Amino acid sequence: MRDKITRNNKYGLPQAIARPQIKASKSLNLAxxxxxxxxxSETKLALKTHMATFKRLADx
Numbered sequence: 001m002r003d004k005i006t007r008n009n010k011y012g013l014p015q016a017i018a019r020p021q022i023k024a025s026k027s028l029n030l031a032x033x034x035x036x037x038x039x040x041s042e043t044k045l046a047l048k049t050h051m052a053t054f055k056r057l058a059d060x
Contacts, residue, residue, distance in 0.1 A: 007015045
């Protein structure tokens with residue numbers, strides 16, 4: 001039935017596979033004007049997306 005062969009650990013769960021780390025291809029300078037704009041836009045997006053969560057945390 002299964003085409004994949006998986007190794008199971010002593011608990012019957014599949015083993016974790018060692019994968020190579022991916023190195024960053026670009027570096028961001030967050031101190032520049034472009035970097036500050038990235039920080040501002042990402043912060044606005046996070047605040048907008050999680051508005052209810054931040055409101056609940058503020059009311060605790």
